[in-house]
Amino acid sequence: MDRRDFIKTCGTVAVVSMLNRDFFSQALAQQKDGMFQAYKKALLVKQDGSPLKEEDIKPHVNYIFFYPHTATPCYLLNLGESIPPAEIKLKDGKSYKWGGGVGSKKSIVAYSAICAHQWSYPTPQYSFINYYPPDTPSETTKKAGIIQCCAHLALYDPKAGGSVIDGPAEFPLASIVLQEEGGNFYAVGVLGKDQFQQFFDNYRTELRQQYGSTAKARELVDKCIVMEVDKYVQAVVRC
Amino acid sequence: MITRRDLLKSAGVGAIALSVSSQPVFAAAERVVKMEALMPPPKGNRVVICGGGWAGLTVAKYLKKENPNIEVILIEQKPVFFSCPISNPWLADLVGLDFLQHDYLQPASKYGYTFMNDRVIAIERDKRRVYTTRGYIQYDYLVLAPGIRYNYSAWFGDNRELARLTKVNFPPAYIPGSEHLALKRKIHEFEEGDFIIVVPPGAYRCPPAPYERACMVAEVFKRNKVKGRVIVLDPKEDIAPKGPGFRAAFEQVYLGIIEYVPKASIKEIDPVKKVIKTTAGDFKFTDANISPPHQAGELVWMADLIAKDKEGKPTGWADQDPLTFQAKADPHVFLVGDVIGGVPYPKSGHMGNSQGKIVAKVIASRIAGKEYKPTLPDNTCYSMVNGSPQEAIVINVTYEYNEKEKKITPKPKTINERSEALAKATYEWARAIYRDMFS
Numbered sequence: 017m018d019r020r021d022f023i024k025t026c027g028t029v030a031v032v033s034m035l036n037r038d039f040f041s042q043a044l045a046q047q048k049d050g051m052f053q054a055y056k057k058a059l060l061v062k063q064d065g066s067p068l069k070e071e072d073i074k075p076h077v078n079y080i081f082f083y084p085h086t087a088t089p090c091y092l093l094n095l096g097e098s099i100p101p102a103e104i105k106l107k108d109g110k111s112y113k114w115g116g117g118v119g120s121k122k123s124i125v126a127y128s129a130i131c132a133h134q135w136s137y138p139t140p141q142y143s144f145i146n147y148y149p150p151d152t153p154s155e156t157t158k159k160a161g162i163i164q165c166c167a168h169l170a171l172y173d174p175k176a177g178g179s180v181i182d183g184p185a186e187f188p189l190a191s192i193v194l195q196e197e198g199g200n201f202y203a204v205g206v207l208g209k210d211q212f213q214q215f216f217d218n219y220r221t222e223l224r225q226q227y228g229s230t231a232k233a234r235e236l237v238d239k240c241i242v243m244e245v246d247k248y249v250q251a252v253v254r255c
Numbered sequence: 256m257i258t259r260r261d262l263l264k265s266a267g268v269g270a271i272a273l274s275v276s277s278q279p280v281f282a283a284a285e286r287v288v289k290m291e292a293l294m295p296p297p298k299g300n301r302v303v304i305c306g307g308g309w310a311g312l313t314v315a316k317y318l319k320k321e322n323p324n325i326e327v328i329l330i331e332q333k334p335v336f337f338s339c340p341i342s343n344p345w346l347a348d349l350v351g352l353d354f355l356q357h358d359y360l361q362p363a364s365k366y367g368y369t370f371m372n373d374r375v376i377a378i379e380r381d382k383r384r385v386y387t388t389r390g391y392i393q394y395d396y397l398v399l400a401p402g403i404r405y406n407y408s409a410w411f412g413d414n415r416e417l418a419r420l421t422k423v424n425f426p427p428a429y430i431p432g433s434e435h436l437a438l439k440r441k442i443h444e445f446e447e448g449d450f451i452i453v454v455p456p457g458a459y460r461c462p463p464a465p466y467e468r469a470c471m472v473a474e475v476f477k478r479n480k481v482k483g484r485v486i487v488l489d490p491k492e493d494i495a496p497k498g499p500g501f502r503a504a505f506e507q508v509y510l511g512i513i514e515y516v517p518k519a520s521i522k523e524i525d526p527v528k529k530v531i532k533t534t535a536g537d538f539k540f541t542d543a544n545i546s547p548p549h550q551a552g553e554l555v556w557m558a559d560l561i562a563k564d565k566e567g568k569p570t571g572w573a574d575q576d577p578l579t580f581q582a583k584a585d586p587h588v589f590l591v592g593d594v595i596g597g598v599p600y601p602k603s604g605h606m607g608n609s610q611g612k613i614v615a616k617v618i619a620s621r622i623a624g625k626e627y628k629p630t631l632p633d634n635t636c637y638s639m640v641n642g643s644p645q646e647a648i649v650i651n652v653t654y655e656y657n658e659k660e661k662k663i664t665p666k667p668k669t670i671n672e673r674s675e676a677l678a679k680a681t682y683e684w685a686r687a688i689y690r691d692m693f694s
Contacts, residue, residue, distance in 0.1 A: 134687035166680040167687045218694045
């Protein structure tokens with residue numbers, strides 16, 4: 017580790033210092049490959065502004081929030097069962113450790129909702145990338161309990177750190193690292209290969225229209241309003 | 256150096272396809288012989304890509320992403336990109352022309368490759384040179400992605416006048432540009448009678464396109480209250496792919512407007528009397544969209560990389576490795592997109608994009624001196640089957656490779672039940688790939 021890496025890692029350590037010891041060492045290890053990026057610690061809240069509690073996160077409901085930037089959407093899911101940690105393998109041979117679910121049942125997970133293939137994402141008008149609960153299989157792929165993008169049918173496994181199940185995506189969905197403290201949930205960073213740069217590059221015009229400026233769209237958040245996806249999106253497109 | 260005989264050979268093939276310049280061949284030969292280098296020799300590794308369609312554009316971008324030190328030159332004769340996918344909804348005014356058109360400069364500038372708006376007139380594989388109208392360019396690797404050409408000679412033999420009359424008056428509109436603009440004008444000016452759509456025989460670009468086009472033409476007729484029919488003459492026994500979805504649209508959305516005629520192989524076309532004779536009967540028409548058989552684009556013929564059948568006759572499509580897309584006859588040439596043959600891949604925009612990424616990885620690995628085991632491409636294809644409300648159907652195909660049998664097997668998944676959700680997904684599909692190639 018050279019001096020520059022050391023300083024970089026120390027910066028990350030400072031931000032994640034409130035995490036438990038296991039996660040701390042895991043994040044530090046992952047930092048070596050640049051697979052973990054710490055952002056502002058942000059409290060997950062309900063639409064009325066009060067902290068989101070575990071009982072508010074109903075099983076298999078697709079929730080949306082924005083993290084780490086004002087304009088970058090994420091999905092929050094309670095998968096209804098304990099989700100163990102997993103080793104996420106990338107096509108280039110690299111891998112990283114994903115911490116599994118959080119909450120009392122270890123069933124709550126969160127992912128970036130920007131498709132890792134060609135960056136489709138939920139907008140106030142449409143969402144082409146969505147969670148398909150176990151009782152609602154995709155009509156095209158016949159698979160359930162997945163996150164699927166209808167633009168080009170990239171399929172991801174929310175039980176396995178957002179790994180690619182099928183389709184054209186080269187990378188898993190980036191996962192949002194959640195921390196539970198005193199019954200409240202915080203987002204603290206992004207694990208895996210995020211797609212934020214491509215997202216901001218490709219949607220410059222749309223994001224300017226929605227947020228007023230690129231700078232505003234890129235602002236880092238310290239509070240995330242969590243809502244059901246169909247309360248944010250006019251048309252949830254399933255396929 | 257290219258010989259006069261070589262040029263005669265390539266120009267002879269082109270003449271059949273009605274797509275090579277009518278300039279005297281000897282003059283062209285002399286011009287090429289005298290040509291000087293258009294660019295200085297490469298300092299490192301140079302990849303020249305001929306064809307700026309879905310496949311060529313993708314190879315250019317992803318090569319630079321794989322290794323920014325590779326010099327990439329994309330040669331395309333059109334100054335502006337005009338998309339064939341989504342052109343059918345555009346025929347019915349469901350999207351504007353701005354949705355289909357894109358500039359070549361944005362990705363070239365962003366990813367650092369050279370866009371050359373020029374025409375390739377000869378290829379000398381032994382010297383690794385591509386000749387454009389302005390000079391030659393030396394390459395280390397050559398990617399040919401020219402798309403398709405029309406094979407009117409399959410219908411008209413040497414009668415170029417009949418071919419010309421058919422093409423000019425009833426354009427196929429499978430090669431974007433004037434033909435698409437002409438077809439749209441014809442559809443919107445149509446007042447009454449029978450409008451015929453001829454489905455090309457054999458392999459052709461975008462297998463569901465003629466059926467989607469029939470829906471979109473019928474949509475315009477319905478909207479304009481035209482007393483007319485759209486007659487689809489198909490050499491196949493049934494609609495494919497997405498047969499049930501298209502058939503339902505024909506019978507439910509456009510009942511009485513679209514008439515589908517299977518097993519209608521073309522026997523004779525009279526573009527003056529406006530009569531088409533087929534194995535399913537003779538059809539007189541008011542106007543038409545007539546597509547002749549397709550073949551691999553001109554440059555593959557020019558490079559002498561067309562596959563041959565057991566009898567030694569050209570198959571019309573490129574002869575390439577099914578996994579790496581490398582030309583079997585030349586390790587320095589890669590063939591990609593609609594030109595390829597011998598694999599069960601549809602000739603589609605999505606497939607060109609998907610293959611382009613694989614080819615970029617293969618070439619970048621070769622340059623790096625590394626082995627790369629290519630993955631298989633995939634295809635997703637939405638078709639608009641209703642314009643009011645807008646509704647679409649979809650097919651997705653992934654592929655499996657059997658190493659033992661050296662065989663690629665398609666695994667299709669289809670939604671034949673049309674929906675507005677899929678219509679929205681159609682545009683998202685296109686936007687996302689345009690974004691991938693241009694942004």
